[in-house]
Amino acid sequence: MITTSGLTKVYRSRGREVTALDGVDLHVREGEVYGVIGQSGAGKSSLIRCVNLLERPTAGTVSVDGHDLTALAGRGPRAGRELRRARSRIGMVFQHFNLLSSRTVQDNVELPLEILGTSGKERSRKALELLDLVGLSDKAKAYPAQLSGGQKQRVGIARALAGDPKVLLSDEATSALDPETTRSILQLLRDLNRQLGLTVLLITHEMDVVKSICDSAALMENGRIVESGTVSELLATPGSELAAALFxxxxxxxxxxxxxxxxxxxxxxxxxxxxxxxxxxxxxxxxxxxxxxxxxxxxxxxxxxxxxxxxxxxxxxxxxxxxxxxxxxxxxxxxxxxxxxxx
Amino acid sequence: MTWSEMQPLLEQACWDTLYMVGWSTLIAVVGGLPLGILLVLTDRGGLLQNVVANKVIGQVVNIARSMPFIILMVALMSFTRTITGTTIGREAAIVPLAIGAIPFFARLVETAVREVDHGLVEAVQAMGGNTWTVVRRVLVPESLPSLISSATTTVVALIGYSAMAGTVGAGGLGDIAIRYGYQRFETGLMWITVAVLAVVISVIQFAGDYAARRLHRRGGGSGAAPRLRLLKAGPKLGKAA
The missing domain is CATH 3.30.70.260 (ACT domain)
Structure with missing residues (x-):
């Protein structure tokens, strides 16, 4: 569902070069929850942001659901129509939720639909349906500032699902939440993965996240994937660092x-x-x-x-x-x- | 001078001032808002990164903004005449007022828009939004409370400029203060003019602050800008959050 090959990202600033990604090959199968774990600075964030090309990879290719996104990107720094269309089919949730404070919860969920050009009636029907799915139907008219962290992330998830994506990218979605709320958000992601057949790629620095919802996992260090596989394969690998850390x-x-x-x-x-x-x-x-x-x-x-x-x-x-x-x-x-x- | 003599003078002057300031604010907003947003977008790392354009716009804005208004007004005289057919009167004053206020407002817009959390921009890009969507759905609505405060500041500055314009025949409260207060020693009228100006400025400032606070109260909590503004709000922090 998501395949990257030889993905490389080098940041250049004032003559210094920092290699954030160093030839990453990642393969996420359809319908699975795939966790990429690593310490800060390992390149996880660059990796997930390269998947929908918020960050342009220096080299390598990314394909999502059979579309080669790197080929759609074009040369300029701006995203062309085709890349934007492809992005609208990839949901993304963020560590700091990134909800618009000037809009109500419902209007936040409607935003991707506005971008897709969906009609007003259809937008509000869909938004209310999604809010119901994440258990926030009573907060439709509230503003993000009135919600708790967990509720904000639920809105973030509802918004990410508005374009009926097949893939959900989760950029440290639970890192700003307390353990209790983390569990409930992970449970929600798991349920959505099962109910909607959603493929989830998540990055995290918390081993518990991998343990509780991931089917597969990869360990990143210094811009490289040092171990990857399904969780049971990893546990069966002698000397696996991930297995030892998981358990x-x-x-x-x-x-x-x-x-x-x-x-x-x-x-x-x-x-x-x-x-x-x-x-x-x-x-x-x-x-x-x-x-x-x-x-x-x-x-x-x-x-x-x-x-x-x-x-x-x-x-x-x-x-x-x-x-x-x-x-x-x-x-x-x-x-x-x-x-x-x-x- | 008796009150019945002063009253029509003051009334007319008030309207002239509001007329000049109103129109020039409108033009300043229409011109300064896109200019300020463009300054952010073309900057390094911006959505429309263009270092040359950014430098050029930035320089023009800086020069125009630091020009003393009275000199700008004189320098623009022939331009004003081309547009309005005259250099005297309230219509003629609108031209230099607006041109002086556009870069002033543009810089304030730039600061306000820069405070919008970049995460929000990214979120909209991840949804497939283009630059125009980002401007319309994120940058402007999210910075709206700050933009309103900026517009208020601009209006107050324009009242100050309009008094200078008054000295060269634009009419308005500044004109009254100069002609009656300074040239004819009508101290009474001058003090009344000062009082009227104080009231007008207070009302505008109050209305602007109120609107900004109203808009802000429902928001906040999802970026640097709201947090900074909460600090400024001080004792209202509890309510706003």
Whole structure:
């Protein structure tokens, strides 16, 4: 649905060059919620703004719903008719909502329809329908200044949906909101994704956002995507930074002659008593250093950090047993060995 | 001079002043609003970025604005004559008044429009809006309270200019003050003229502030401009927010 290839953005100011995007290849499938996560300055914001060409990429291409937007852009700095038409089919929500303070809630939602040239009656019908969808039908005549942050973002979302977009871009939509409101806005985005089949590309610096609504995720660092994939693929990737961040477990080894491993359970593996089987089969004592169960992308996932007696070489067989059970094993602090083991 | 002698004089002078100021304000708004918006749009990073155009407009505005009005008025005499057929009277005064006020108002418009949150411009661009949509739906309506304050400032400045125009035969309150107060030592009439001017200016200022506040009260909270204005509003902050 959204594909970027070799997307590069270099900012030039007074002879200095800053590379915000360095050859980003992103592929967002139709109907999924895709999260791009990274620290500030990683290039997330440039990336999402290049998707609807609010920012002109220095090199590379962007295509949304089969249209090559970079080809529509033309050469000048101004957006031509075709690019503007393509933009009207891409909804966007912003961190600071960007609602017009001089207009009522309903008039804000009608704005994209005014731009599309929809008739007055149709505009107000559509706007009220959308406000109903986001649960704000009673605020149609209010001004943005009279709303709370969460309500403003709901208006922002209703406005983004006015042009019947297939794609919604979310630029840190929940970063200015408190945790409670964040949850309700994420829930709304999830519902819209399911009900309308809306493809959502969101950028965020909050891991919780990815955890609660994303089907796929990408980690950005220094203008590059360093990891990407569906959330379950990522969780199944040994040594994945994103997986570890999505699902942190703590705990240190109690001595040098111990082996610490992280066990990740997904799906039905989560329900089998593998640890007690391991203990009985090999007659070893297992200490649990840390453990967590959570729902990631709608799936039950568990992660446990356990300690086995003896160094890694002595534990090759028990670790092999766990792998046979369909569990994902990361040996902590022995990354080289893990990679050998994976071969 | 008795009150019955003064009254018709003052009445006529009042109307002349309002007539000159009214028309020149209208022309200043019609000319200055697009000029001010253009100054923002053509600036570096603006929607119609054009450094040369920006520099040229900026220079013209600066020179015209810093020109002492009385000199501008004299310099424009032949131009005024071409347009109105005369250089005397209230119609003739409108020409230099308007030309002096256009750059004055344009700079105020520029400042007001610059304060509109760029995020709003981006939001409209993301919806597929063009530059004209941005101007019409965002820049003007979002800065409207500031624009009204700017227009009020311009009206008050024009009343001041019109008094100068009065000295060279434009009529109005300035003319009365000069001819009767300064040349004939009619101190009474002069003080009354001063009082009338004070009342007129106060009424205009009050009306302008009131309109700006009314417009602003419903808005605010979504950009730099409203926040700055809230600070200025001081004790009304609670109500406005």
């Amino acid at each position: 942190p477990v703590g705990g240190d080894a109690s001595g040098d002659d111990r082996t610490v491993i992280d066990v990740t359970f997904q799906g039905d593996a989560a329900t089998r008593p593998v640890i007690s089987q391991l203990s009985r089969t090999y007659n070893i004592d297992i200490s649990i250093l840390g453990a967590a169960m959570d729902t990631v992308a709608g799936r039950q996932v568990g992660r446990m950090r356990i300690e086995l007696p003896g160094v890694y070489e002595e534990n090759v067989v028990p670790i092999g047993f766990l792998r046979e059970q369909g569990l994902q094993i990361d040996v902590v602090g022995e990354r080289e060995l893990v990679k050998d083991g994976a071969k």
